[in-house]
Amino acid sequence: MNVIIVRYGEIGTKSRQTRRWFENILMNNIREALVSEGVEFKKVEAKHGRVLVRTNKAKEAVEVLTRVFGIVSLSPAMEVDANLDKINRTALKLFRRKKRELGLERPRFRVTARRITKEFPLKSPEIQAKVGEYILENEESEVNLHDYDIEVGVELMEGKAYVFVDKVKAWGGLPIGTQGKVVALLSGGIDSPVAAFLMMKRGVEVIPVHIYMGEKTLEKVRRIWNQLKKYHYGGKGELIVVKPKERERIIEKLRELGKEKYTCVFCKFMMVRHADKIAKDFGAKGIVMGDSLGQVASQTLENMYIVSQASDLPIYRPLVGLDKEEIVSIAKRIGTFELSTLPEDEIPFIPKHPIIRGSWEEFRKIYRAIFGEDPGKGEC
Amino acid sequence: MNVIIVRYGEIGTKSRQTRRWFENILMNNIREALVSEGVEFKKVEAKHGRVLVRTNKAKEAVEVLTRVFGIVSLSPAMEVDANLDKINRTALKLFRRKKRELGLERPRFRVTARRITKEFPLKSPEIQAKVGEYILENEESEVNLHDYDIEVGVELMEGKAYVFVDKVKAWGGLPIGTQGKVVALLSGGIDSPVAAFLMMKRGVEVIPVHIYMGEKTLEKVRRIWNQLKKYHYGGKGELIVVKPKERERIIEKLRELGKEKYTCVFCKFMMVRHADKIAKDFGAKGIVMGDSLGQVASQTLENMYIVSQASDLPIYRPLVGLDKEEIVSIAKRIGTFELSTLPEDEIPFIPKHPIIRGSWEEFRKIYRAIFGEDPGKGEC
Structure with a gap:
């Protein structure tokens, strides 16, 4: 084989100008993928609604290119007169x-x-x-x-x-870089990498942010992000690690107030606060989280309401309509499942009975007691 | 066959008390489904982690019960000593x-x-x-x-x-009514019914809201909601139709200002405003929309940012990580696809070149010019 025919989907339906722009981003991502993975190639070119990749390493190249979003299918081919x-x-x-x-x-x-x-x-x-x-x-x-x-x-x-x-079937979706940037909160669990993956699949560059919990979890999240990066050609994104200074103060104060049950909601709220700040520094237009409904007792619409108040940016939750089984199945396909089940740091401050349906009014009161000001949003 | 064994999934993993609560809601939804569809049964009871439905109409009952969320699989069975x-x-x-x-x-x-x-x-x-x-x-x-x-x-x-x-495999998910309520915006297109469906699947009761465009579209949305209702046993939800009074004024004013390109963003913003008001009237904790990224040129993170400012409620977008093909495939399975492709009213005011990446600052200025006040959110 001396060439790979790359077929793409949704791009084909746009205007001529948009299509050119899409093709260029797609070709750029293809080049970046092949260079990063050390697969030699001669040329990448767009021709009549397909992209041709000239290479003598067709097999290796196809394996890499199934991970480039925007591509629907690939055929290693012989070009002859x-x-x-x-x-x-x-x-x-x-x-x-x-x-x-x-x-x-x-x-x-x-x-x-x-x-x-x-x-x-x-x-x-x-x-x-x-x-x-x-x-x-x-x-x-x-x-x-x-x-x-x-x-x-x-x-x-x-x-x-x-x-x-x-x-060979690929993932479809849109080329990374065609749809702007969002911040992805990565916790080390099974869900958040899948959520980030699905946004990437729709052409979004992801800025991965981890809120520090301990060295073991951090190491795990680094490995998860390294795996996700294999789908992120065209994006930059080195992992950003935030060591939250306010955590101990919050936990102490919650204990003082007898409101330990709000610990998890506060923890998530602060995560989104950090994500919000980073998003604004980097010009990202949203935050993606691995929330799904009812998986654990505290994943309720009420608690998600409170957490959403931490930012004026839209929070994208691509897993919200999926069952655990479906999430796990994607995690396995993309290679993050095993990493997500590695051991992580124990979190000593998780309360025995986290609040199930938190009240925004009560949260606000506690917030004011801790910080001396209203939670508010950046933009309001 | 004289009984149906109903197996459920995620519920089984909760505490004894939560489980009882889940089982009761599930059994209630099962009864409601069978009564609504006129399938006779004698008894529905929970036993050792399964639900038994006693009926001589096993075949009809199984067909109905595959549409009750929370159920993973069903076996029509003979009970004998x-x-x-x-x-x-x-x-x-x-x-x-x-x-x-x-x-x-x-x-x-x-x-x-x-x-x-x-x-x-x-x-x-x-x-x-x-x-x-x-x-x-x-x-x-x-x-x-x-x-x-x-x-x-x-x-x-x-x-x-x-x-x-x-x-017989069923949809899984969680029983409707276990996860609270959200407002679902139904437009008549392919996407919004699928988004509402996926939230319902995760146990959420949906309040369907349609912003009036014309009689043809309304009739279509009524048929779509009637189809979705077949998955909504346990929820109430009659379609709420809003005839927006402000629309003509906005369109006229946008024309005067030479900002017709913002028409679609304004239209969506006002939809969410209406949804927000209804959600608060009914105690719903979020809004679900059929947004996905990059399907049409104006589905950008920037435009979604603007639209999100219309409410302090979280906006759930379960389709954001899906390709059109995947959305269509769900729409076909749940029986809304054909209805969504029925003719609808032409919208005379769609601009030739809708804004692709709208600016919040500009939107705000226009909003002030039209309404004489800041767009703001209810809660801020």
Whole structure:
């Protein structure tokens, strides 16, 4: 294989100008991914609604590129001059390779041809018929359009033919950098990396922020972020670690007031406060959190209301409609699950009975007692 | 079949007290679903971590109950006295029925037994062996533990045996009413019903609100909500329709100011304002919207920032991490897709070039020019 055909989805539906802009970001992210992972390539170029990556390391490159968002599918292909003889021989060669790989005696197959530009003299159905005949003449096999083991693809453009037998599915989504930036709060648990991942998938660059709990948890979060970075080509984002100075004062004061049950809500509120400040420093337009509803008793609409008051920025909660099972399944696919289950620092100040449905009025009173001022938001 | 075994998921992991509360809500929703759909039943009861629904209309009941959130799977079963002879004969009868249904000559099967309470003298592996033998003596078939066509289930509790050959998957999630209420903005498009559905799935009662655009769209939204209601047993929610009085004034003023490009952002901002007011009237703790990122050019983090300022309530956007394809696929499964693609009223005031990345400062200025006051939030 000497080239990879990269297909992208939603970008294709935009205006010409937007599309050019999208393609450029996508190509940039592809280059960055390949360079970062040390996969050699010659050229990345956009052509007629697809991106071509010229490389002799097709297998390695495909593995890397399945992690670049915006890409829907990938086909490692042979580029040859668009003449029927060359197409036939390339198709047969790839067919044989795939047949060996599948270990089938008599594979059923079909040929799917597409003329992207129209200068080639034969039409698509004719190309399909010719290539199909050629394979049948040379190999024990049969054509089956609906139920096939091998699909031989032929795409023609600008005097070249691209022949392939594989179509690898990627994540879809939008290229990172097309949709601005948000701050992602990473706690070390299973949920927050999945939430960050889903925002990244929709083209958002993520600024990862961790509120320090201890060295063990920090190490864990570093490993989680290193894993997430494999999906973040095109984004910058080194992990930002905040050591909150106010924590002990809050905990002490809550104890004094007999309001320990508000500890978790305060802790989350302060996390969002820190995220808010960092977002504003970096020009990020939102905060993403791993909240989902009812997973633990204290994940209630009431407590989320209180926490949301810590910032005027929208808080994105892409997991809010998912069951734990669905979240875990994504975490496993993206490789963060195992890291999230590593040991972490015990948190000594978690109350026995955290408040289930916190009251904003009560929270405000406690806040004023601790800080001598109203919680308020930056923008209000 | 004379009973349905209802299995639920996440509830099982809570404290005894919470669990009782969950079970009661789930049972209530089950009853409401069956009554609403006119499916007769005798009794719904909780027993040892499952719910039993006694009915002679098992098939109809199962179809309805797959739409009750909190339920993970359902098995229509025969309840018989827990003695081996009866279990054997029931198992054989159900095995034969299933064999006919599948149209198999020599099905592979396995028996899975579980003693929920332990008074039955044989242990689970022994029951499995006995029932398996009995089926093998009477029917052309073979046992295969890993690769089977039929699984015969036997659950034993309190002197009864429950025998079944089907396990129907349901949506999971949490029972509606366990997680409070939110307002759902329904526009008539594909996305907003899916967003409302996902919140409902996590146990949230939804108050559906539509901002009036015209009769055709309203009729469409009514049909969409009628479809969503089939997943909303346990919730009340009649559609609330708001006819916004301020719309014409805003549009006129935007034209005067030469700021037509802000029309869509204003329109959404005002929608959230209305949703906010209704939420507060009804004690709802959030607003759910069908926003996803980058689907249309104006779905940007910047515009979502502006819209979010219309309320101090958290705005839940369960679709924010999904691709259009994924949203469409859910819409099709839940039966709203076709309704969402029905014709709707044309909106005459959509500008040619809506603002892509709106500025909050500019929005504020325009808002002041129109309303003579700051946009502000209720709570600030």
